[in-house]
Amino acid sequence: xxxxxxxxxxxxxxxxxxxxxxxxxxxxxxxxxxxxxxxxxxxxxxxxxxxxxxxxxxxxxxxxxxxxxxxxxxxxxxxxxxxxxxxxxxxxxxxxxxxxxxxxxxxxxxxxxxxxxxxxxxxxxxxxxxxxxxxxxxxxxxxxxxxxxxxxxxxxxxxxxxxxxxxxxxxxxxxxxxxxxxxxxxxxxxxxxxxxxxxxxxxxxxxxxxxxxxxxxxxxxxxxxxxxxxxxxxxxxxxxxxxxxxxxxxxxxxxxxxxxx
Numbered sequence: 107x108x109x110x111x112x113x114x115x116x117x118x119x120x121x122x123x124x125x126x127x128x129x130x131x132x133x134x135x136x137x138x139x140x141x142x143x144x145x146x147x148x149x150x151x152x153x154x155x156x157x158x159x160x161x162x163x164x165x166x167x168x169x170x171x172x173x174x175x176x177x178x179x180x181x182x183x184x185x186x187x188x189x190x191x192x193x194x195x196x197x198x199x200x201x202x203x204x205x206x207x208x209x210x211x212x213x214x215x216x217x218x219x220x221x222x223x224x225x226x227x228x229x230x231x232x233x234x235x236x237x238x239x240x241x242x243x244x245x246x247x248x249x250x251x252x253x254x255x256x257x258x259x260x261x262x263x264x265x266x267x268x269x270x271x272x273x274x275x276x277x278x279x280x281x282x283x284x285x286x287x288x289x290x291x292x293x294x295x296x297x298x299x300x301x302x303x304x305x306x307x308x309x310x311x312x313x314x315x316x317x318x319x320x321x322x323x324x325x326x327x328x329x330x331x332x333x334x335x336x337x338x339x340x341x342x343x344x345x346x347x348x349x350x351x352x353x354x355x356x357x358x359x360x361x362x363x364x365x366x367x
Contacts, residue, residue, distance in 0.1 A: 170198030300347030
């Protein structure tokens with residue numbers, strides 16, 4: 107059985123001069139923004155998902171600053187270079203706070219095809235705790251050794267923070283930005299989603315469990331190692347989240363298809 111692929115009706119490009127490959131990326135990223143909204147992972151007009159544009163140039167697609175995730179479409183996504191220069195016609199600017207961390211990861215991690223950042227309540231709550239993500243539940247157990255931390259330096263508009271953030275990340279796929287939120291990257295869009303979904307669920311369970319009048323049960327390192335080793339949802343050979351992503355696209359398509367425009 108071959109590696110699963112994203113299944114979506116991309117349609118014909120609505121933008122002049124855009125390649126088939128870029129249009130496919132635009133439709134898939136726009137779908138992802140709608141999925142985030144469907145899951146409640148929105149923060150008004152803030153936060154970002156960036157995706158590399160297929161091709162030799164190191165260009166990215168990012169959401170237009172000023173639009174809610176439910177307003178993002180394939181054609182209004184903004185194409186930029188790693189320095190934040192806008193390369194496509196757009197009525198909208200981009201958010202400088204979204205550029206610094208995303209561009210840093212895309213620039214310095216060659217296989218970082220997609221980067222996602224959220225300010226969900228559970229994710230931000232865990233990011234505000236001294237201990238961070240606890241290895242006490244089914245979901246966090248699958249991320250053993252995969253989570254890094256970066257201390258809060260304020261709103262991420264300073265390019266000089268990039269190298270420090272990269273050093274904190276250490277190549278790991280999940281970064282908890284202390285006092286700030288969650289960040290995940292992947293070799294593909296679905297893989298980045300799998301990383302983010304798993305840490306988000308881990309945070310939700312942790313926040314719920316800490317509300318009970320009992321201490322959380324720490325999972326032994328040997329069990330954590332086993333969980334991370336056999337969890338295949340991040341492995342490209344096993345789809346790396348593609349099946350889940352396809353299922354969510356089907357849900358979105360039953361509600362709205364305007365993201366493909």
